[in-house]
Amino acid sequence: MPAPDSSASLTEAPARLRRIALAGNPNVGKTTVFNLLTGLRQKVANYPGVTVERKSGRLVGAEPAEVIDLPGTYSLNPKSLDEQIAYDMLVGRIEGERSPDVVVCVADASNLERNLFLVTQVMDLGLPTVVALNMMDAAEAAGLRIDTESLSRALGLPVVPMVAAQGKGLEELRAAVLNLPEPPTPRRWTLMDVVDARVRELTEVLADAAPDLPEAHRFSEVLHALAEDKALEYWETRAPAFKQAVEQARQTLNERNVPYRFAEVMGRYNWLTPLVAQLVTRHKDPSERTWSDKIDAVVTHRVGGPLIFIVTLALIFQAVFTWATPAMDLIEASMMALGTLVRDLLPAGAVTDLLVEGVIAGVGNVLVFLPQILLLFFFLGLMEDTGYMARTAFIMDRVMNKVGLSGGSVVPLLSSFACAIPGIMAARTLDNERDRLITIMVAPLMSCSARLPIYTLFIAAFIPAGVLFGFVGYQGLAMFSMYLMGIVMAFVAAWILKKFVIKGASSYFVMELPPYRMPKIKHVLWRMVERSKIFVMRAGKIIFGLSIVLWFLASYPKVGPSPEFEAQQAAVETQRQVSLDQIAAARGVTAETFMALDPVVAAMQFQEAGAAARLDSLRALYPNQVAGALSVYEVEQQYQAELQQITDAEDGYRIRNSIIGWMGRILEPVMQPLGFDWKISAGIVTAFAAREVIVSTLGILYSVGEVDETSIALRDQLKADRYPDGRPVYTALVAVSLLVFFVFALQCMSTLAIARRETNSWFWPAVMWLYMTGLAYLFSLIVYQGGKALGLG
Amino acid sequence: MTLKDLKPGESGTITGYTETTPPMRLMEMGMLPGAVVEVVRLAPLGDPIDLKVRGYHLSIRKHEAGMIEVQRV
Numbered sequence: 001m002p003a004p005d006s007s008a009s010l011t012e013a014p015a016r017l018r019r020i021a022l023a024g025n026p027n028v029g030k031t032t033v034f035n036l037l038t039g040l041r042q043k044v045a046n047y048p049g050v051t052v053e054r055k056s057g058r059l060v061g062a063e064p065a066e067v068i069d070l071p072g073t074y075s076l077n078p079k080s081l082d083e084q085i086a087y088d089m090l091v092g093r094i095e096g097e098r099s100p101d102v103v104v105c106v107a108d109a110s111n112l113e114r115n116l117f118l119v120t121q122v123m124d125l126g127l128p129t130v131v132a133l134n135m136m137d138a139a140e141a142a143g144l145r146i147d148t149e150s151l152s153r154a155l156g157l158p159v160v161p162m163v164a165a166q167g168k169g170l171e172e173l174r175a176a177v178l179n180l181p182e183p184p185t186p187r188r189w190t191l192m193d194v195v196d197a198r199v200r201e202l203t204e205v206l207a208d209a210a211p212d213l214p215e216a217h218r219f220s221e222v223l224h225a226l227a228e229d230k231a232l233e234y235w236e237t238r239a240p241a242f243k244q245a246v247e248q249a250r251q252t253l254n255e256r257n258v259p260y261r262f263a264e265v266m267g268r269y270n271w272l273t274p275l276v277a278q279l280v281t282r283h284k285d286p287s288e289r290t291w292s293d294k295i296d297a298v299v300t301h302r303v304g305g306p307l308i309f310i311v312t313l314a315l316i317f318q319a320v321f322t323w324a325t326p327a328m329d330l331i332e333a334s335m336m337a338l339g340t341l342v343r344d345l346l347p348a349g350a351v352t353d354l355l356v357e358g359v360i361a362g363v364g365n366v367l368v369f370l371p372q373i374l375l376l377f378f379f380l381g382l383m384e385d386t387g388y389m390a391r392t393a394f395i396m397d398r399v400m401n402k403v404g405l406s407g408g409s410v411v412p413l414l415s416s417f418a419c420a421i422p423g424i425m426a427a428r429t430l431d432n433e434r435d436r437l438i439t440i441m442v443a444p445l446m447s448c449s450a451r452l453p454i455y456t457l458f459i460a461a462f463i464p465a466g467v468l469f470g471f472v473g474y475q476g477l478a479m480f481s482m483y484l485m486g487i488v489m490a491f492v493a494a495w496i497l498k499k500f501v502i503k504g505a506s507s508y509f510v511m512e513l514p515p516y517r518m519p520k521i522k523h524v525l526w527r528m529v530e531r532s533k534i535f536v537m538r539a540g541k542i543i544f545g546l547s548i549v550l551w552f553l554a555s556y557p558k559v560g561p562s563p564e565f566e567a568q569q570a571a572v573e574t575q576r577q578v579s580l581d582q583i584a585a586a587r588g589v590t591a592e593t594f595m596a597l598d599p600v601v602a603a604m605q606f607q608e609a610g611a612a613a614r615l616d617s618l619r620a621l622y623p624n625q626v627a628g629a630l631s632v633y634e635v636e637q638q639y640q641a642e643l644q645q646i647t648d649a650e651d652g653y654r655i656r657n658s659i660i661g662w663m664g665r666i667l668e669p670v671m672q673p674l675g676f677d678w679k680i681s682a683g684i685v686t687a688f689a690a691r692e693v694i695v696s697t698l699g700i701l702y703s704v705g706e707v708d709e710t711s712i713a714l715r716d717q718l719k720a721d722r723y724p725d726g727r728p729v730y731t732a733l734v735a736v737s738l739l740v741f742f743v744f745a746l747q748c749m750s751t752l753a754i755a756r757r758e759t760n761s762w763f764w765p766a767v768m769w770l771y772m773t774g775l776a777y778l779f780s781l782i783v784y785q786g787g788k789a790l791g792l793g
Numbered sequence: 794m795t796l797k798d799l800k801p802g803e804s805g806t807i808t809g810y811t812e813t814t815p816p817m818r819l820m821e822m823g824m825l826p827g828a829v830v831e832v833v834r835l836a837p838l839g840d841p842i843d844l845k846v847r848g849y850h851l852s853i854r855k856h857e858a859g860m861i862e863v864q865r866v
Contacts, residue, residue, distance in 0.1 A: 273827075296833075398838035398839065
């Protein structure tokens with residue numbers, strides 16, 4: 001559908017309703033209203049350049065109209081990203097988006113005054129507006145009776161009472177929207193006189209300086225520019241004359257001690273407060289405690305609060321890490337089976353290799369995290385919808401504030417334990433830009449689930465299985481230390497960033513504690529699926545692409561068979577034949593004849609099966625032949641082992657000469673002080689795509705075929721690997737050094753890509769990568785060199 | 794006195810601000826002169842504070858509470 005420009009849609013009313021925008025405060029049931037209006041025919045995407053969700057859907061019914069759910073905001077004065085998007089959407093300033101034809105303002109009836117604040121801001125934009133007065137039941141329960149008809153008259157807008165959770169009021173809302181209400185009448189609230197005079201002047205300056213700006217938007221633009229520097233900067237290049245005029249007005253007002261920044265807010269509330277007092281009657285004592293207050297008395301209790309918080313966290317982690325395991329195993333097994341199937345169906349060759357080792361393995365790398373992500377999103381959704389999320393911020397703010405974060409950072413950081421991507425995305429709920437940036441910068445230090453395979457592999461292989469004090473396992477303790485190290489470092493990094501690096505408006509904490517509500521499981525599940533989809537698509541694309549690239553790097557250039565290995569193989573074969581001939585000759589027959597004798601064949605089978613008793617009875621009958629058979633068995637065993645060694649060496653030789661091997665060898669001198677050889681270095685290079693990839697890379701390097709972190713063969717190969725001089729490559733100290741490296745290093749393309757989108761520059765992702773890699777190197781160095789100095793390793 | 798000096802259970806009417814530029818968000822949430830605010834409780838670690846203003850619960854830090862002048866009611 002071609003989008004006419006926004007000014008046209010304002011001057012001539014559209015023939016048909018096309019775009020309905022849903023605005024409203026957070027926690028007022030806006031999403032429920034959205035779901036009612038659209039059914040579940042929704043589309044979740046992102047606004048261009050930012051990760052603010054753009055949710056839209058088709059209005060249920062015959063009218064072809066798009067319903068757009070704007071981010072929940074308390075105000076349209078653009079301070080946070082969400083507010084910026086909501087405002088820009090309403091005025092049609094976002095690329096590819098047109099101003100809506102009608103706005104539905106969802107308001108919480110039980111909290112009318114503050115909700116109407118936003119309604120008055122929307123009204124000022126001159127768009128046809130309908131107020132959906134939701135949660136009438138909650139207002140009733142709180143003892144409030146609202147005269148909705150008088151409210152409608154006072155606002156000059158249609159007001160539809162609703163209980164969206166029960167579907168009540170939907171038809172009335174649809175009717176009001178389809179009726180396309182008249183644009184609001186001129187503003188009914190007033191600014192204080194001295195500010196009002198300035199605003200009038202500035203509105204005229206703006207009209208001259210930016211003639212393209214629709215008349216209806218001028219007033220709001222002037223208010224924003226007057227109050228907020230960010231809004232003022234917008235005009236720096238677009239209308240310098242206006243910017244200058246605003247600066248001058250600010251100065252004059254400052255000199256006269258006029259609180260112009262708050263004139264707008266005061267003006268709106270001064271109109272609303274008496275209005276609400278008049279239209280709302282109470283039939284209950286307002287000081288009476290609601291059941292929500294009673295829950296809070298327990299949940300935010302001095303002792304009970306932190307206790308409940310810790311138990312909740314423990315339960316969520318238990319669920320994410322244990323409930324997800326069967327599903328993760330299933331996904332891994334399915335991908336493996338799919339790979340085998342493809343190998344069986346397609347002819348062997350480079351294309352099949354690419355498909356199986358690159359594409360299928362790449363998809364598997366993404367999908368395997370899905371169970372954990374789904375569970376995490378489910379629990380986060382539950383916390384959001386019940387209102388508990390705000391309480392976690394309330395309880396934790398003191399602690400977080402100490403290190404330069406805010407209570408609002410708790411959830412993004414917790415999410416980062418599953419994956420930094422949803423964690424970084426969750427940081428957008430922070431309305432202080434500085435807090436948001438710091439949270440993003442330290443989120444990847446939390447040990448995400450992609451580090452688990454590495455932790456598991458190296459801890460299982462090199463940390464003894466003993467027990468401390470009778471109940472604390474060394475391995476469990478090591479795992480816990482990995483997590484703890486990340487958390488402590490995140491706090492330290494946040495503190496340093498706040499203190500020395502990221503300057504900005506000093507943070508404040510102003511957060512609503514919404515009443516507790518019964519969550520709708522259907523909504524929670526729906527949102528879980530939608531958010532996971534975004535994760536899979538975004539992270540998936542990158543990991544998928546990189547897995548293919550890595551496969552190429554590990555497979556090419558292909559080196560031909562080396563004469564050295566061929567000679568070795570020939571020598572081993574000759575050796576075998578000579579030994580067999582000797583054994584047979586001693587018994588007067590050729591090797592072939594001897595090995596075909598029934599007692600010999602049987603003896604070798606018994607020996608292989610470890611059936612000592614049957615071997616003894618056979619020996620009693622054919623002592624000479626059995627003795628010979630045992631010698632043959634030994635020769636064969638040795639032959640197989642030597643052959644395997646040559647094949648492994650050959651695979652190693654191929655990888656060593658691949659691009660990855662070359663990179664590993666280039667890096668080896670740099671990584672040597674940390675105790676890493678070229679294979680680990682190569683693994684670290686490949687792990688840049690996604691951390692867990694190091695496990696499969698080491699698998700390829702050690703040529704043990706398909707591996708995962710629990711693979712015994714890989715574990716044993718690691719333990720058995722030796723430097724040319726006979727020292728083991730992996731000691732416990734090297735393992736610890738590597739673990740520490742993975743705790744700190746930012747080995748994740750997807751995180752960088754998300755950070756790029758969220759901060760809108762490559763600068764912060766670059767800083768993030770550098771400081772985390774620096775930490776990783778430094779701490780591994782300290783661990784390895786310190787350990788060596790102490791005589792460990 | 795400021796909002797910071799009120800104890801849990803006490804209420805006050807906002808009379809003004811100690812700072813010239815308190816956070817805009819505070820105003821938008823209705824913390825304006827004339828509004829009656831009740832201190833409901835402190836967070837488990839003593840900060841932030843749970844307030845009741847205009848019929849809903851708002852949480853702010855003691856630092857912000859110190860910017861708000863009140864008269865006990």
